[in-house]
Amino acid sequence: MATSAQNLSQIIDELLLAKPGNRADAIKLLADKGLLPKKLLETPKEKKVSRFASKAAEDFAEAKGITVPDDFKGTAANDKISVKDLKGLAEPPKKKVNASPGAQQFARDNGIDIETVTGTGENGKVLLKDVKDLVTASAEPDVSDDKTKISPSAAKLMKQHGWDEDDVSHIQGSGKNGTLLAKDLAEMVKETLEEEEGSETDPESDED
Helix, strand or coil: CCCCHHHHHHHHHHHHHHCCCCHHHHHHHHHHCCCCCHHHHCCCCCCCCCCECCHHHHHHHHHHCCCCCCCCCCCCHHHCECHHHHHHHHCCCCCCCCECHHHHHHHHHCCCCHHHCCCCCHHHCECHHHHHHHHHHHCCCCCCCCCCCECHHHHHHHHHHCCCHHHHCCCCCCCHHHCECHHHHHHHHHHHHHHHHHHHHCHHHHCC
16 A cells, blocks of 8 residues: 555654554554555565576586585686586596506506506606506416317317318317317308308309
8 A cells, every 4th residue: 555644644653652662563563553555564585596607507507417515616706606617516627647648548448547557758657558568467378278179079160161270269169178169160150151152152253
């Protein structure tokens, strides 16, 4: 309701008569008398202050499920948190490795922690040869016989296809103590047969 001159006069009279000790008592007194506008009776809503510098940053944090520590201060104005800050929280900066790209790639390919390798390069930089030397040094010595152990059935197959031990040396035997079995040669037999069939159907193979 609008506060007219008459209402204002009533308010003053009530305050002079009751002499409330504080603002809260005064408001209650006037509210009970129906002399206050509704806006004054409404509890002011507390304005929520966002920690984020923008709506985009707020949406990014929610989409990525990023939990911002309570004591974290952003780099935007008034310590507000930007998208850049959130990316840093989501993916902490990678530690710089003192190693050549080739050494890092070789270490990854061979499942080696590059930080465990002692570098011989300038300022202790890990070089490719350092990683290769580590792989060579850690390799288990071959204590098995130089000759591949071959079962009778596998030997028969080898003779049938004209293969020697060198031809099958790359195949890991599945028998006892690594003995090569006939089934271990199945894939090699299949490839040989396919090659033979291909050569028979190739018209160029019949030409002089």
